[in-house]
Amino acid sequence: MAIHEITHPLIQHKIGLMREAAISSKDFRELAGEVGNLLTYEATRHLPVELVDIKGWTGESLKVKSIKGKKITVVPILRAGLGMLDGVLNLIPNAKISVVGLYRDEETLQPVAYFDKVVKNIDKRTALIVDPMLATGGTLIATIDLLKQKGCKKIMGLFLVAAPEGIAAVEAAHPDVDIYTASIDDRLNEKGYILPGLGDAGDKIFGTR
Numbered sequence: 001m002a003i004h005e006i007t008h009p010l011i012q013h014k015i016g017l018m019r020e021a022a023i024s025s026k027d028f029r030e031l032a033g034e035v036g037n038l039l040t041y042e043a044t045r046h047l048p049v050e051l052v053d054i055k056g057w058t059g060e061s062l063k064v065k066s067i068k069g070k071k072i073t074v075v076p077i078l079r080a081g082l083g084m085l086d087g088v089l090n091l092i093p094n095a096k097i098s099v100v101g102l103y104r105d106e107e108t109l110q111p112v113a114y115f116d117k118v119v120k121n122i123d124k125r126t127a128l129i130v131d132p133m134l135a136t137g138g139t140l141i142a143t144i145d146l147l148k149q150k151g152c153k154k155i156m157g158l159f160l161v162a163a164p165e166g167i168a169a170v171e172a173a174h175p176d177v178d179i180y181t182a183s184i185d186d187r188l189n190e191k192g193y194i195l196p197g198l199g200d201a202g203d204k205i206f207g208t209r
């Protein structure tokens with residue numbers, strides 16, 4: 001598995017703003033979208049391109065580069081993943097969207113799946129999972145299991161913040177998946193929250209804290 005920590009100054013600045021205890025839901029949501037957008041830019045850096053023929057402005061035919069296949073499905077993990085979705089779609093507006101719903105049981109920290117609606121031809125698409133937090137890794141592993149069961153072969157994930165414990169768990173379970181994150185933080189606390197982290201991203205995005 002390749003883990004990419006994107007250390008661009010714009011991303012570091014925005015993640016720093018998100019760590020402020022008194023941040024409003026409005027600001028947190030906006031920043032989640034902006035960092036999601038910047039992570040998408042990095043994650044799509046190596047998409048294959050091909051030469052296609054077009055008619056240029058002079059009327060002459062011209063070869064231009066075009067993204068090969070253009071087959072991406074964005075996979076936001078409910079709820080918190082919705083906070084990054086607009087930022088991702090901003091750069092890949094034609095992507096199909098496959099929604100999965102999982103929450104983490106507060107006592108056991110195990111993921112509980114409650115919804116999925118995945119595009120039909122997922123076997124022919126690259127899945128781009130989006131979720132602000134990669135903590136124990138349980139939610140991501142369950143999501144990748146689900147996508148692979150449905151035939152998906154190429155999977156990437158975008159996370160605002162990731163914990164070393166979760167990265168190691170995902171790497172052991174799914175070594176073929178590429179992870180892009182704005183920050184690899186220090187560790188998990190006893191309740192499975194990332195430190196220094198962002199707190200509960202879903203509650204902050206939806207104003208339910």
Ligand SMILES: O=P(O)(O)OC[C@H]1O[C@H](OP(=O)(O)OP(=O)(O)O)[C@H](O)[C@@H]1O
Nearest residue numbers: 078079080103104135136137138139202
């Ligand atoms: O790596 P893990 O230990 O599995 O934890 C990460 C998950 O926890 C959060 O979701 P949460 O369960 O709070 O659901 P929500 O998005 O509805 O708030 C987060 O958005 C991830 O999906």
Ligand SMILES: O=c1cc[nH]c(=O)[nH]1
Nearest residue numbers: 135193194199200201
């Ligand atoms: O730190 C964490 C861990 C899991 N889920 C969150 O929203 N935040």
Ligand SMILES: [Mg+2]
Nearest residue numbers: 200201202203
């Ligand atoms: Mg939550």
